[in-house]
Amino acid sequence: EAGVVQSPRYKIIEKKQPVAFWCNPISGHNTLYWYLQNLGQGPELLIRYENEEAVDDSQLPKDRFSAERLKGVDSTLKIQPAELGDSAVYLCASSPASSYNEQFFGPGTRLTVL
Amino acid sequence: KQEVTQIPAALSVPEGENLVLNCSFTDSAIYNLQWFRQDPGKGLTSLLLIQSSQREQTSGRLNASLDKSSGRSTLYIAASQPGDSATYLCAASGNTPLVFGKGTRLSVIA
Numbered sequence: 001e002a003g004v005v006q007s008p009r010y011k012i013i014e015k016k017q018p019v020a021f022w023c024n025p026i027s028g029h030n031t032l033y034w035y036l037q038n039l040g041q042g043p044e045l046l047i048r049y050e051n052e053e054a055v056d057d058s059q060l061p062k063d064r065f066s067a068e069r070l071k072g073v074d075s076t077l078k079i080q081p082a083e084l085g086d087s088a089v090y091l092c093a094s095s096p097a098s099s100y101n102e103q104f105f106g107p108g109t110r111l112t113v114l
Numbered sequence: 115k116q117e118v119t120q121i122p123a124a125l126s127v128p129e130g131e132n133l134v135l136n137c138s139f140t141d142s143a144i145y146n147l148q149w150f151r152q153d154p155g156k157g158l159t160s161l162l163l164i165q166s167s168q169r170e171q172t173s174g175r176l177n178a179s180l181d182k183s184s185g186r187s188t189l190y191i192a193a194s195q196p197g198d199s200a201t202y203l204c205a206a207s208g209n210t211p212l213v214f215g216k217g218t219r220l221s222v223i224a
Contacts, residue, residue, distance in 0.1 A: 042118070042215050043158070043214050044214070045212065056211060103148065103160070103212060105158040105160075106157050108156070
């Protein structure tokens with residue numbers, strides 16, 4: 001069974017440029033999460049989807065971040081424009097249902113903003 | 115607001131030692147507690163999930179315990195190996211989204 005797939009694995013951009021990350025969850029998992037992980041810290045939730053509905057986006061900086069999961073399967077996280085402080089690892093995870101269930105993580109996208 | 119703390123932040127042990135990693139959480143109203151492993155530059159690998167009704171879970175050389183009343187969980191690693199070197203994170207799931215600790219960075223020296 002394939003795990004959570006993320007692309008790209010690495011991205012280097014200049015500040016003020018846009019960037020997008022893609023995630024494909026484990027087949028059959030209807031809950032999808034995007035996390036931000038800064039160096040030396042644990043992941044922090046940005047947004048959680050139940051199917052195509054964003055049920056928790058309270059931690060998503062909506063002035064520059066956006067996300068979508070149009071068909072309830074794969075998802076895209078976008079930053080526009082990127083700032084120096086956005087340099088971090090962006091992790092995607094999925095689970096069969098709600099946060100009551102075990103979450104499975106992808107390898108992450110390491111973003112560097114110059 | 116749930117807060118998760120992991121002690122120690124870093125640990126170095128010789129190969130073959132048994133060791134314990136500690137995790138504490140402030141809100142005991144959790145649904146489950148999950149332990150993860152993270153290798154440098156990699157994503158998180160789920161090791162063990164303890165439901166709130168359980169006291170412990172075991173997988174191979176790993177044993178995780180949960181004491182909701184005291185807000186503590188421990189991860190016990192038996193007969194440590196150099197391949198166990200990684201960062202170990204615990205995370206609590208409840209009414210708030212999954213909340214992670216900062217992790218314990220483990221080095222097992224051959």
